[in-house]
Amino acid sequence: MTDPTHDLLRHDTLLLVPGVTLTSDGPLDRQAVLVRGGVFDDVGPVERLLRAHPSLTPVRLPEHVLMPGFVDTHHHLTQSFGGALAFGEPSEIFRRVWVPLERALDEESAYVAAKLAALESLRGGFTTVAESGTRAAVDVDVVASATRDAGIRCVLGLVCNDASDGTGADADARVVLAAAERHLARYGGADLVHPSLAVSVPEAATAATLAATARLAADAGAVVQIHVNEHLVAVERSLVRHGLRPLEYLHQVGSLGPQLLAAHATLLTPSEVTLLADSGAAVSYNPVASAWKGNAVAPATLFAERGVRFGLGTDGTRGDGFRLADAAEFAQRLTYGLASGDSSCGAGWTWLERATAGGADAAGLGGLTGRVAPGAAADFLLVDVGGPEMQPSWDLPWELVRRGNRDQLTAVFVAGRMRLWRGWPPDWDGPALVRRAAELGRRVVRRAQVVRAHPTSMAARNRAATAPPRFPAPPPTRRGPR
Numbered sequence: 001m002t003d004p005t006h007d008l009l010r011h012d013t014l015l016l017v018p019g020v021t022l023t024s025d026g027p028l029d030r031q032a033v034l035v036r037g038g039v040f041d042d043v044g045p046v047e048r049l050l051r052a053h054p055s056l057t058p059v060r061l062p063e064h065v066l067m068p069g070f071v072d073t074h075h076h077l078t079q080s081f082g083g084a085l086a087f088g089e090p091s092e093i094f095r096r097v098w099v100p101l102e103r104a105l106d107e108e109s110a111y112v113a114a115k116l117a118a119l120e121s122l123r124g125g126f127t128t129v130a131e132s133g134t135r136a137a138v139d140v141d142v143v144a145s146a147t148r149d150a151g152i153r154c155v156l157g158l159v160c161n162d163a164s165d166g167t168g169a170d171a172d173a174r175v176v177l178a179a180a181e182r183h184l185a186r187y188g189g190a191d192l193v194h195p196s197l198a199v200s201v202p203e204a205a206t207a208a209t210l211a212a213t214a215r216l217a218a219d220a221g222a223v224v225q226i227h228v229n230e231h232l233v234a235v236e237r238s239l240v241r242h243g244l245r246p247l248e249y250l251h252q253v254g255s256l257g258p259q260l261l262a263a264h265a266t267l268l269t270p271s272e273v274t275l276l277a278d279s280g281a282a283v284s285y286n287p288v289a290s291a292w293k294g295n296a297v298a299p300a301t302l303f304a305e306r307g308v309r310f311g312l313g314t315d316g317t318r319g320d321g322f323r324l325a326d327a328a329e330f331a332q333r334l335t336y337g338l339a340s341g342d343s344s345c346g347a348g349w350t351w352l353e354r355a356t357a358g359g360a361d362a363a364g365l366g367g368l369t370g371r372v373a374p375g376a377a378a379d380f381l382l383v384d385v386g387g388p389e390m391q392p393s394w395d396l397p398w399e400l401v402r403r404g405n406r407d408q409l410t411a412v413f414v415a416g417r418m419r420l421w422r423g424w425p426p427d428w429d430g431p432a433l434v435r436r437a438a439e440l441g442r443r444v445v446r447r448a449q450v451v452r453a454h455p456t457s458m459a460a461r462n463r464a465a466t467a468p469p470r471f472p473a474p475p476p477t478r479r480g481p482r
């Protein structure tokens with residue numbers, strides 16, 4: 001097995017010769033990739049690139065796949081201290097767990113929580129995360145610093161709620177929109193931070209602010225992240241209040257458009273799928289979130305067929321790109337494929353493409369990242385495919401989706417720089433951060449007014465063991481002869 005040396009890969013200019021390069025045209029062998037100035041400077045046949053750059057020493061990686069980094073189109077970086085606190089909980093966890101947890105964060109703990117999440121994401125092969133807006137009472141630049149220091153690209157949402165959604169008071173729309181304008185002008189993207197606006201759920205902002213955020217983001221080339229049609233109770237509240245489902249309501253108030261990144265969109269009528277396709281709005285399909293706390297699975301195979309833009313998101317469940325792509329296919333197969341006898345179910349390529357280029361497009365970075373092509377940001381993974389799980393290879397996209405694993409990641413690059421080498425950052429102390437997070441996380445959770453409906457799994461087991469019988473016990477039978 002080839003062991004690419006760490007030192008060779010730490011140069012600013014790299015001439016890489018992987019076994020396979022995953023391009024927009026599919027997996028290609030005999031390709032070389034020139035990384036320079038943070039971008040893919042050239043991609044093409046090995047012989048041509050070697051001839052064109054005789055002064056560069058090629059780094060040969062015959063048992064590696066060079067592929068675009070995964071894009072997580074929906075994350076909550078400052079919820080990372082929560083983790084299993086949400087397991088087993090019924091829907092709308094944000095009211096009972098996430099919002100109290102985030103509000104208990106101070107500047108240091110918010111930074112550490114976000115950096116912990118960023119490290120987990122990098123370890124799972126994500127090179128971009130869309131952060132959908134923290135509710136922590138800190139300057140959102142704390143989150144920007146954490147992701148920048150970790151070395152991951154971040155689409156950074158600023159919460160623009162100006163109506164109470166049951167988790168906070170109304171805010172002054174003028175103040176909210178002024179902050180939105182400042183946020184959109186604050187980051188240039190050069191330092192891996194791409195500003196974005198966020199509204200937690202449609203009911204958390206007034207109609208005027210929903211429309212205004214859409215306009216501001218569209219003008220700035222940014223996205224607005226909104227949780228849409230995720231839970232049945234929210235759909236029903238919207239129907240009672242407006243006579244419209246949340247997505248229909250966003251359409252009515254003028255916030256449906258290519259700038260919208262709708263998280264979840266699981267509970268959709270056929271006409272809402274048409275609204276998404278016609279408006280050019282994008283969706284973050286979050287299959288693990290559906291399994292862990294949702295009411296439905298987004299009809300993503302249908303999205304692909306109908307031309308709805310979408311990527312894949314974790315929603316902070318677990319930062320593992322391979323398991324996310326696998327879950328994306330698996331959830332479609334169980335909910336739609338089995339019922340219709342669709343044994344292809346998008347094939348491997350659909351889910352790999354949505355986990356990378358599709359996600360970049362949905363997050364508003366389609367022109368920048370998500371593919372291995374000249375001019376694109378050099379956000380990529382070196383995946384070791386020399387192990388028994390991946391050989392012999394017959395269909396690489398599907399093998400990566402179904403059998404790929406983060407322990408195969410030899411290195412993760414963002415903007416042409418190595419950010420992870422065999423699971424850990426080469427230039428900052430990852431294990432120390434994890435230790436600090438474990439310590440701070442316990443303190444924050446103790447402080448937060450988290451309300452859980454579900455006991456821990458062991459308490460659930462004990463409860464089940466001592467639970468009273470559901471039906472009246474039958475009368476005792478008499479023993480012995482009558």
Ligand SMILES: [Zn+2]
Nearest residue numbers: 132227263315
């Ligand atoms: Zn979310």
